[in-house]
Amino acid sequence: MIVRRYGDQVEAVRPNFKSHALSEIGFQREEDWSLSTDEFERRYRKVEEREFSPEAEGWVQSEVEAEVLKRLESELSELESHLADEEVLLVENRSGVDYPKLREHRKTVVVEGRNRYHFRRWVEPPLSVGVYRREG
Secondary structure, eight states, rough: EEEEEEEEEEEEEEEEEOOTTTTTOOEEEEEEEEEEEEHHHHEEEEEEHHHHOOEEESHHHHHHHHHHHHHHHHHHHHHTTTTTTTTTEEOOOOTTTTEEEEEEEEEEETTEEEEEEEEEEEEEEEEEEEEEEEEO
16 A cells, blocks of 8 residues: 555555656545554554656657656556555655656757657656554
8 A cells, every 4th residue: 555644644545647747746545544644653664765766768758758657657566566464655755845756858869860859757856655564
């Protein structure tokens, strides 16, 4: 399960990574799990931290963006699939402070005498998640 802080609550979320995001990496709240931040901190302890900053490049902007988001979701899903029953992933980035966004570099390249754009996209700052294990 993936969780994220919202004010004084920690709530279950699912990735909502859509192509053409152009801004923050999105998560959508789930309705089935919630704890107060204080309760979460009493019950869970961090056992591992991971960061994800996939990148992709190519000739079509939307395809490059979609590939970065696909890689991010795949990496996050892979980590989530290895969690024990008493573990959760907490998104540790904070909105307005260090929340991950898609970044882009566009370069003009001459190919067979014609100008073409080459795109490189990446996530910056990295998506930071902690693996938290329930104690007791």
